[in-house]
Amino acid sequence: MSKKQIILGAQFPGVNNFTVWSDPAAGSQIAFSSFRHFAETVERGKFDFIFLAEGLRVREQKDRFHEFDVAGRPNTLAVLTALAAVTHHVGLIGTLTTTFNEPYPLARQLATLDILSGGRSGWNMVTSPGAFTGANFRRGDHLPFSERYERAREFIEAARLIWTRREFAVQSKHFDIAGRSGLAPLPQGAPIIAQAGDSDNGRELAASHADLIYSRHGTLEDGQAFYRDVKTRLAKYGRRPDDLKILPGAAFVLGDSEEDAQERLAAIRLQQVSPRNAIVFLEQVWNRDLSSYDPDGPLPEIEPDVSSQAIAQGRANRYDNRLETARAWREIAERDKLSIRQLIVQVTARQHFVGTPETVAREINRHVQADAADGFVFAPHLTPTGFDEFTDKVIPYLQDWGVFRRDYEQPTLRANLGLSAIDYAPTRPTYNSRSAP
Numbered sequence: 001m002s003k004k005q006i007i008l009g010a011q012f013p014g015v016n017n018f019t020v021w022s023d024p025a026a027g028s029q030i031a032f033s034s035f036r037h038f039a040e041t042v043e044r045g046k047f048d049f050i051f052l053a054e055g056l057r058v059r060e061q062k063d064r065f066h067e068f069d070v071a072g073r074p075n076t077l078a079v080l081t082a083l084a085a086v087t088h089h090v091g092l093i094g095t096l097t098t099t100f101n102e103p104y105p106l107a108r109q110l111a112t113l114d115i116l117s118g119g120r121s122g123w124n125m126v127t128s129p130g131a132f133t134g135a136n137f138r139r140g141d142h143l144p145f146s147e148r149y150e151r152a153r154e155f156i157e158a159a160r161l162i163w164t165r166r167e168f169a170v171q172s173k174h175f176d177i178a179g180r181s182g183l184a185p186l187p188q189g190a191p192i193i194a195q196a197g198d199s200d201n202g203r204e205l206a207a208s209h210a211d212l213i214y215s216r217h218g219t220l221e222d223g224q225a226f227y228r229d230v231k232t233r234l235a236k237y238g239r240r241p242d243d244l245k246i247l248p249g250a251a252f253v254l255g256d257s258e259e260d261a262q263e264r265l266a267a268i269r270l271q272q273v274s275p276r277n278a279i280v281f282l283e284q285v286w287n288r289d290l291s292s293y294d295p296d297g298p299l300p301e302i303e304p305d306v307s308s309q310a311i312a313q314g315r316a317n318r319y320d321n322r323l324e325t326a327r328a329w330r331e332i333a334e335r336d337k338l339s340i341r342q343l344i345v346q347v348t349a350r351q352h353f354v355g356t357p358e359t360v361a362r363e364i365n366r367h368v369q370a371d372a373a374d375g376f377v378f379a380p381h382l383t384p385t386g387f388d389e390f391t392d393k394v395i396p397y398l399q400d401w402g403v404f405r406r407d408y409e410q411p412t413l414r415a416n417l418g419l420s421a422i423d424y425a426p427t428r429p430t431y432n433s434r435s436a437p
Contacts, residue, residue, distance in 0.1 A: 192211045282344065
């Protein structure tokens with residue numbers, strides 16, 4: 001039986017809580033020199049793609065700028081277009097919302113990136129919650145939760161018509177557009193569609209419309225369960241299991257020995273979760289001002305406030321049930337005798353591959369061969385040099401074992417990912433979802 005080939009994506013840190021800002025080796029989050037170094041390093045490592053997140057408004061907490069966010073972050077599409085000029089093979093995937101964009105202009109911008117990059121463009125399709133973000137846009141509000149995925153599905157279908165047909169017409173609940181795209185056939189037929197969503201709606205959208213799904217299930221057992229669930233949904237849409245690649249987000253820490261790597265991980269986590277950051281995280285669950293609490297002390301006895309507007313704005317709520325989350329955290333803190341900061345270090349940890357370069361390579365390969373993933377999207381804790389050591393020391397093991405390319409074999413991102421080609425057709429019937437049940 002042939003070995004599965006590993007897919008690797010590299011996330012440029014930006015909208016996150018895992019960058020170690022205080023490290024002397026940390027560089028700019030917004031200078032083009034940082035983006036360029038990052039891109040050239042992962043292309044040297046033969047990664048499949050670069051992944052950029054995007055924040056449409058600087059996050060706030062307690063009506064102040066969130067101090068762990070990146071202010072002044074350049075526009076995602078502009079950054080990727082610039083990187084297309086200094087790279088030759090690596091894919092370029094950007095996060096762009098379906099809630100506050102419109103199909104034709106966004107489809108045209110992504111098509112331009114595809115043409116300029118020679119078929120390396122990708123779109124991480126997301127929905128955006130909150131009137132806080134919506135205030136920056138003409139509509140001035142946000143869609144109800146029940147309509148976000150509905151609009152996203154219609155948006156993707158409209159964009160694909162624009163990419164693959166000379167003439168297009170879309171009549172649906174959210175869109176009524178028609179015209180001529182003016183686009184030449186794209187090098188890879190259409191940009192890659194990535195989607196990040198763990199809810200049932202998110203899984204269904206990925207199964208029906210996405211090429212990649214970005215997962216948070218990084219452990220072997222959880223990854224296998226997620227992998228089985230999402231892959232089995234594809235058949236109802238006439239798709240094969242290989243038509244959707246599952247890529248959990250993960251981090252890595254390398255050391256000269258296993259003990260050295262574990263010590264580095266502990267130090268990095270304490271830098272990522274500073275005393276102040278620990279309180280910031282706790283406030284997001286308790287929905288209260290907890291600035292008077294000692295981060296090295298016990299959890300608050302008071303319960304979370306579930307009746308007031310969220311004190312954290314501009315970020316998706318990861319905690320659907322604050323009372324239940326607080327109960328679970330209290331049990332963990334009591335069982336393991338943890339302070340606030342120690343608890344936050346534990347409960348906010350990403351999936352980490354920790355050890356020597358060979359150990360890390362073996363664990364990555366084990367997860368992929370065991371169908372816990374098709375690969376991973378790694379995010380380093382340093383910018384822009386976070387992948388230097390990984391490229392030089394981990395990638396060669398994967399290449400020697402025959403599970404990762406030694407060089408790019410295809411000209412487009414779609415082909416390098418092993419996804420089916422998309423054919424261009426000059427005409428098509430009108431897409432109309434208004435009469436759909």
